Amino acid sequence: MHSGPVASRSADPRDSRESKNGGGPQLDAVSLAIIEQLQEDGRRPYAAIGKAVGLSEAAVRQRVQKLLDQGVMQIVAVTDPLTVGFRRQAMVGVNVEGDVESVADALTAMAECEYVVMTAGSFDLMVEIVCEDDDHLLEVINKRIRAVPGVRSTESFVYLKLKKQTYMWGTR
Amino acid sequence: MHSGPVASRSADPRDSRESKNGGGPQLDAVSLAIIEQLQEDGRRPYAAIGKAVGLSEAAVRQRVQKLLDQGVMQIVAVTDPLTVGFRRQAMVGVNVEGDVESVADALTAMAECEYVVMTAGSFDLMVEIVCEDDDHLLEVINKRIRAVPGVRSTESFVYLKLKKQTYMWGTR
DNA sequence: CCCGCTTCTGCGAAATCCGCAAGCCGAGAC
């Protein structure tokens, strides 16, 4: 009775369109569909998800648990920083002399750095900073980031208006 | 019996440290605590949250529902883009002639633009792009973004390695 | 003081979550 159209095609969650893939464990179409369901509503009941993706409640439960355990996905509350008291944000481009990764690790350790990525281009690193006010922002950029050994220079882009922020990977 | 240490201080979710605040509706300490609980685990039961913040199960439920309705927070699954098949990401700085906001709106409408923000500094806009492969990335940057009326120039920063990505606003 | 508004609480009823067992089925190994 539960022979869903998706499940009938591929029953093994480990297979994928192609097996050579850069990242970690692979996802099949069903797990993708489950993730999409949980991206719409992280608290959706397992039974409802199962109905949508063509799986039983128990199977969905197992898959979700596995995805969580593997670290493929996490179910969390995300907020608008403005409404929780963080009024200044900025993207900071960083140029490094020496080991880029060690600088990245130092920035990662800072609570105000929400996002740290190594890049190709005229910056070696890009860092998103979330602060409470201008003083806080100034301190983080000029005192803390520039004090990290290996940081040659920085360029700041203060946020004026956040236009879009989605969490819809895989939903396209 | 349920006189929690946090709730006893302020019972009105609308008040805050200071009433003049840039953003939208204000949050009191209890709502903050609820958000923190849900940032650790978006599926945590209301009763467990209530015990942690000193509120009844029903009260937590009402608060969460209101936070969701107001758009202050959303409970969603977030994934590592790599594991869901998006292997190329980039930050793109954009310079605009004319109305910046209309360009921002055009970029916001593009599915590949995960993040769009207006900035002060040597770029007018910064956009995060999530793509499946190099061809896709190239097409988005050179064909689609540069085709938007008002875009004067762009500079791309291809992601080499994502070092940190948190959703812990308010948890510090 | 009383009223209106909002929030919190308490409590049943319904739904969900969770673990478990038995059987099915396809894929791969031997």
Added chain:
DNA sequence: GTCTCGGCTTGCGGATTTCGCAGAAGCGGG
């Protein structure tokens, strides 16, 4: 072929959670 293994399904109870609603409590305005 046969075997094993992993995953899915079905079914089941019991514990837990969610949900809606009525009543009480706090708070500011008239």
